[in-house]
Amino acid sequence: MDTRGILIAGVGGQGIILASDILCRAIMTAGLDVKKSEVHGMAQRGGCVTSHVRYGKKVYSPIARKNDVDVLVSFEKMETLRYLDFIKPEGTIIINTEELYPPAVNLGDAAYPEDAIESVRQMFGTVKVVDAPTLAAQAGNFRAVNTVLLGALSSCLSLPLAIWEAALRKAFSPKLLEANLKAFHLGRAV
Amino acid sequence: MKELLSGNEAIARGAYECGARFAAGYPGTPSTEIMEAFATYAGVYAEWAPNEKVALEVGIGAALAGAKAMVVMKHVGVNVAADPLFTVSYTGISGALVVISADDPSLHSSQNEQDNRNYAKFAKIPMLEPSDSQEAKEFIKLAFAISKRFDTPVFLRSTTRVSHSKSVVTLETPQPVEDRTALCFDAEKYVMVPSNARKRRVEVEKRMRRLEEFAEGFPENRMEINDPEIGIITSGMPYNYAKDVFRNYSYLKLGMVHPLPVGLIRKFASRVKKLYVLEELDPFIEEQVRALGIEATGKAVFPYTNEFNPDIVHRAITGCREDLRTLSARPLPPRPPNLCPGCPHRGIFYVLGRLKAFVSGDIGCYTLAYMKPLEGIHSCICMGASVGMAHGMSKALGKKGKGKVVGVIGDSTFLHSGITPLLNMAYNRSDAVIVICDNLTTAMTGLQEHPATGFTLQGEKAMGVDLPELVRALGIESVRLVDPHDLKTTGAVLKEELAKPGPSVVIARRACVLFKREKSAPEKPLRVDPEKCTGCRVCLRLGCPPISWKTTVAAAGEDRGGKKGKKRQGIAVIDRNRCNGCGLCRQLCKFGAITEVK
Ligand SMILES: Cc1ncc(C[n+]2csc(CCOP(=O)(O)OP(=O)(O)O)c2C)c(N)n1
Numbered sequence: 104m105d106t107r108g109i110l111i112a113g114v115g116g117q118g119i120i121l122a123s124d125i126l127c128r129a130i131m132t133a134g135l136d137v138k139k140s141e142v143h144g145m146a147q148r149g150g151c152v153t154s155h156v157r158y159g160k161k162v163y164s165p166i167a168r169k170n171d172v173d174v175l176v177s178f179e180k181m182e183t184l185r186y187l188d189f190i191k192p193e194g195t196i197i198i199n200t201e202e203l204y205p206p207a208v209n210l211g212d213a214a215y216p217e218d219a220i221e222s223v224r225q226m227f228g229t230v231k232v233v234d235a236p237t238l239a240a241q242a243g244n245f246r247a248v249n250t251v252l253l254g255a256l257s258s259c260l261s262l263p264l265a266i267w268e269a270a271l272r273k274a275f276s277p278k279l280l281e282a283n284l285k286a287f288h289l290g291r292a293v
Numbered sequence: 294m295k296e297l298l299s300g301n302e303a304i305a306r307g308a309y310e311c312g313a314r315f316a317a318g319y320p321g322t323p324s325t326e327i328m329e330a331f332a333t334y335a336g337v338y339a340e341w342a343p344n345e346k347v348a349l350e351v352g353i354g355a356a357l358a359g360a361k362a363m364v365v366m367k368h369v370g371v372n373v374a375a376d377p378l379f380t381v382s383y384t385g386i387s388g389a390l391v392v393i394s395a396d397d398p399s400l401h402s403s404q405n406e407q408d409n410r411n412y413a414k415f416a417k418i419p420m421l422e423p424s425d426s427q428e429a430k431e432f433i434k435l436a437f438a439i440s441k442r443f444d445t446p447v448f449l450r451s452t453t454r455v456s457h458s459k460s461v462v463t464l465e466t467p468q469p470v471e472d473r474t475a476l477c478f479d480a481e482k483y484v485m486v487p488s489n490a491r492k493r494r495v496e497v498e499k500r501m502r503r504l505e506e507f508a509e510g511f512p513e514n515r516m517e518i519n520d521p522e523i524g525i526i527t528s529g530m531p532y533n534y535a536k537d538v539f540r541n542y543s544y545l546k547l548g549m550v551h552p553l554p555v556g557l558i559r560k561f562a563s564r565v566k567k568l569y570v571l572e573e574l575d576p577f578i579e580e581q582v583r584a585l586g587i588e589a590t591g592k593a594v595f596p597y598t599n600e601f602n603p604d605i606v607h608r609a610i611t612g613c614r615e616d617l618r619t620l621s622a623r624p625l626p627p628r629p630p631n632l633c634p635g636c637p638h639r640g641i642f643y644v645l646g647r648l649k650a651f652v653s654g655d656i657g658c659y660t661l662a663y664m665k666p667l668e669g670i671h672s673c674i675c676m677g678a679s680v681g682m683a684h685g686m687s688k689a690l691g692k693k694g695k696g697k698v699v700g701v702i703g704d705s706t707f708l709h710s711g712i713t714p715l716l717n718m719a720y721n722r723s724d725a726v727i728v729i730c731d732n733l734t735t736a737m738t739g740l741q742e743h744p745a746t747g748f749t750l751q752g753e754k755a756m757g758v759d760l761p762e763l764v765r766a767l768g769i770e771s772v773r774l775v776d777p778h779d780l781k782t783t784g785a786v787l788k789e790e791l792a793k794p795g796p797s798v799v800i801a802r803r804a805c806v807l808f809k810r811e812k813s814a815p816e817k818p819l820r821v822d823p824e825k826c827t828g829c830r831v832c833l834r835l836g837c838p839p840i841s842w843k844t845t846v847a848a849a850g851e852d853r854g855g856k857k858g859k860k861r862q863g864i865a866v867i868d869r870n871r872c873n874g875c876g877l878c879r880q881l882c883k884f885g886a887i888t889e890v891k
């Protein structure tokens with residue numbers, strides 16, 4: 104099996120790093136080699152955040168090449184457009200409908216791209232649009248946006264459900280677990 | 294047992310497995326999590342020192358007493374620690390001492406991109422460089438072993454990609470710890486007066502020769518001979534990038550980057566047709582390879598700046614761009630990191646902006662205030678520099694600078710390296726004003742404790758230095774404490790202090806919004822009443838993430854309601870899910886348009 108790649112992208116504070124930690128734990132439990140890479144430090148300060156995850160029999164680079172990623176999970180609508188070059192032409196794109204305005208948009212100096220989803224649809228065959236904030240609220244925790252999107256990702260991968268659930272159990276305290284399991288399943292059903 | 298660990302967690306684990314129980318450091322991305330992870334192991338002593346020089350001196354002391362000590366810092370931290378570093382290379386140690394330098398190619402969170410391999414050569418200290426988490430765990434053990442065997446401090450160099458990527462690591466049972474600590478008197482070796490240091494100087498050279506020999510047989514300097522057409526000498530993360538794209542080329546993977554195994558390099562060069570040296574930043578290995586008279590291609594094709602990735606390596610070696618689909622061509626608004634909603638720093642910089650002073654800034658979250666719309670910082674060089682620079686500027690400007698020069702520094706940064714320059718301001722009677730942005734934590738690097746927080750790295754209660762008293766003790770007579778969320782008072786106090794002769798310090802104190810310990814119940818989020826908003830944009834000058842500008846229909850010519858006589862182009866809106874209700878915008882709104890969400 105060749106090395107496969109997943110790219111999770113979004114904005115600092117959205118729980119991207121936790122989502123990719125859970126993903127990697129699931130992959131590792133399935134017996135595969137896995138590496139992931141993100142740059143943090145200022146992650147909570149609202150800047151761009153990406154997490155590269157690569158897995159297979161033996162993985163060398165923790166970051167993907169251009170045109171090399173199988174699935175992009177974009178936690179913020181506009182951010183999707185920043186990373187399209189990383190995706191294989193036949194790759195899958197999962198987009199959260201949430202919009203978070205960067206400073207230049209807030210100040211009225213730049214426009215927020217309105218057509219992100221449509222333009223991605225024109226370029227890629229498999230595009231899954233997820234209203235993660237609504238589903239997270241439905242699951243009982245509006246912060247569980249990351250778990251909803253992880254659920255949406257899970258239906259694109261062939262890992263057994265039990266492995267996912269075990270990874271979620273390990274990641275969340277009993278208090279948060281129930282809402283997050285629910286969020287995961289709501290995302291998985293999209 | 295297998296575990297998914299970051300390079301930093303793996304370093305901590307490796308140190309623990311091989312019996313190290315002593316560590317000191319100062320936070321700094323990408324090194325911070327090494328100390329945080331190490332501190333969680335049972336039976337260890339781990340401390341945040343106020344700065345890297347102190348951390349290294351603490352480590353040296355422990356190692357002279359026979360301990361296995363680890364000292365942890367980011368690349369620029371080694372600059373701060375350089376003074377003891379160059380001389381502990383002469384003395385050696387009695388136990389073992391490993392200094393971790395976490396470099397940051399691409400300056401992901403740093404003010405420069407220095408290549409600390411140069412320090413290894415400069416200070417004549419061996420350096421190991423792992424390429425993933427498994428190696429990080431193994432190499433720290435090897436570093437301790439080399440330190441002990443050769444009576445030398447040893448560097449372990451990581452980079453952001455190694456420190457912050459995670460990969461699978463096989464855990465081992467920690468070795469039982471033997472207590473080898475004791476008082477060790479050996480003045481000739483440890484008192485570096487010229488007569489003794491001259492003798493040690495000779496020992497350093499002897500040690501380097503022995504280490505050069507050792508490097509030849511060091512198993513982590515390894516040859517992988519495959520296709521002899523192309524051979525690549527590399528180390529650290531770039532090895533993975535190259536293996537990812539060129540599985541079949543031949544490699545000389547160096548686990549030790551100083552000193553280099555000259556014989557092994559010659560042998561490898563003779564077995565491949567075309568030789569590349571693949572290294573991020575400086576041509577550190579390349580220059581040494583060329584000095585051997587070996588022809589090699591390095592910086593002729595690989596960049597000097599920024600970290601690499603598999604695409605860069607591929608393009609440089611094949612010399613051609615692949616036929617890649619490019620889709621992200623359209624320009625997108627950038628998304629830089631920003632001060633959080635409710636951040637206590639925002640108020641200070643808003644007020645300073647109104648005063649039109651030159652703000653000599655420092656390093657921390659507050660540096661983000663240099664951006665639009667606050668544009669509240671006008672220089673930033675290194676930790677602690679704000680104070681000395683403000684003083685120098687104010688002295689150089691004389692009367693012209695009166696009331697116009699402010700230095701701004703965070704609480705952690707002040708304790709790191711702001712005390713001495715403030716003492717200097719008092720001593721040499723400065724006219725500048727220093728603002729200490731005291732958010733009660735080291736926020737930028739992820740909320741670490743420091744000597745004023747009242748807690749240690751390991752979570753124990755500690756003395757917390759009283760900042761106003763400390764500042765007074767340095768000889769500053771005018772010391773004021775303000776709440777930066779009270780814009781009016783903060784502004785008035787700053788004006789008063791700027792008008793006074795002599796140095797003064799304003800401490801702007803309010804806990805960081807991410808701070809766990811003092812988290813109060815969140816304030817109610819705020820909203821903008823669209824009927825009352827006149828579109829004056831004053832609230833937007835705060836640069837608060839939840840406040841955005843919305844163009845209204847009025848812009849197209851049909852004004853409906855709102856303030857009469859003024860053509861509204863739009864209104865401000867607040868994203869209630871992100872607003873934390875700090876109320877700065879409400880203080881600024883002259884029209885009472887900002888109210889609590891009902
Ligand atoms: C010599 C050196 N060590 C460490 C760092 C990393 N670093 C940057 S700012 C900072 C401290 C920030 O804390 P503080 O001054 O309290 O400001 P805050 O981020 O809390 O606003 C640290 C540790 C550095 N840039 N240089």
